[in-house]
Amino acid sequence: MWCFRWWILPFIFGQLNIYYTRAAWPLPNMSSIQLLGLFADAANTSEPTEFSVHSCAMFKAALVLSQQYNIKIDGEFIGWQAAQTGGNAIGALRSTCQAVTTANIIGIVGPAYSREASIIAAFAHSDNIPAISYAATEPDLSDRNVYPNFYRTVTSDAAVTLPIVKLFTRYNWTSCIMIYQNDEFGSGGMEVISNAFSENNLIISKFIVFDIATQHIRGDLKDILSTTPTRIIIVWADDYHTSLILQIALNFDVLGPYFTWILSSKVSFNSFNQTMYTKLIGMLILEPIIGSVVNAPFNTTLLNAAYQIWEQYEPETFPGSTKVNYYA
Template sequence: MVLLRSLRWFFLLFTFGQLNEQYVRATWPLLNCSAIKLLGLFPDSVNTSERSELVIHSSAMFKAAVILSQQYNITIDEQFIGWEAVQTDGKAINAVSSTCHAISTSNIVGIVGPVLSRESPIIASFGERVGIPVISFGATDPDLSDRNAYPVFYRTVPSDYAAASAIVQLFIRFNWTSCTIIYQSDAYGSGGLKVLTQAFIDNDVIVATT
């Protein structure tokens, strides 16, 4: 009986705790909350109403990071960090155009994105030219690891070298000696093909066809 009563009290405390959490949960920061901003580049098309899960999740994390920076009093020149987000349609030219417009109209101090490897080289080069760091959360092209070519580019995901190494270890584990590589015809696919082919050659695995 005592145990049952304790469980009831625990359930009530947990329920009120959850309700209280809902009321104190922070809302997304406003676009005009600060003159100093991070620019987020996301790949969804501006001509569609559907948003992919990737964009929904990544943009939510982007805004959540801004909220956390404000809650922990992280400032630049004694100002909180704001945000601005644009959609690039997954095209490098759109990414550059949107970035140029944002930088010309706002005080952008950093770029988060783009997610795609085909967009990243030109944005990384642009960031170097204007002195703004670029941090991608999805670009895996190994060439982007070249610090001489892309000194202001960073990423939160490993390059294709890590995936290639894991695949080679799988071949070694099962004594597979040849393969056919199927890849998508863009910067992401060709970059992965180059790294994986070299990894196979270094470990005496025959690439029959691609």
């Protein structure tokens, strides 16, 4: 298992256009015992994301690898079903219900987002099967009394509060504005950061909501920022919504060098006009990283074997071992 830790990174993004085609994996339903993988892209999307493509490929590679290691349950290899949820709770629930009514699903890998995870965690508990998310970080999901069948390979957002507090202490910052998306991920991050600030005598001067339904900030961003003394802004949103928030900030000219922005998600330069790149300089990202980045131990034999399987069956999406999405 890879170790995820929070690390503060400069705002440095690669620019890459990726095109994916359908690959020929071994038949997933060769066994009556199956795992269900839930991935965030919409079904039949024409614009698949690296996040979903890489995660799905590693899911399949792990199960092919389990067969090579002769891992069986009740004398059978483990097969799989992979479903695209569209990144929303209803899509995740629909895919899960369809899978469990047509196959013997013994566990769920996913879903990706916190806004999907609570309902899938509750479903897993009712069906007495484990659900293991690779990217859902909402702190309340750690409550074993509420979600006894839910696990994850990434740390809770509660873990990010320590580096944020240390960052503010290091530079003698005392206050900030926080922008967060109005779902479980955004609200959960807002709550744990707010609590950590209160415990360390730091202040969040203003909370600003980004509405993911309307895809707009509630209120006048330029007016709010210009009338608040602090010049530090924390954004707690996923990569897609972070890019929308930054575009709004670019339109109002409230990025660098006037404000220091701290992001919880990495976005691509491709989202913005090249003439605006200089205004994006100086941002910070709080990002979970894999254990190898900080020299933590991990099983290189199994990991490299999974990479080889991915490259064998889906070479058109394999980016090389050093460029695999961290969540995958």
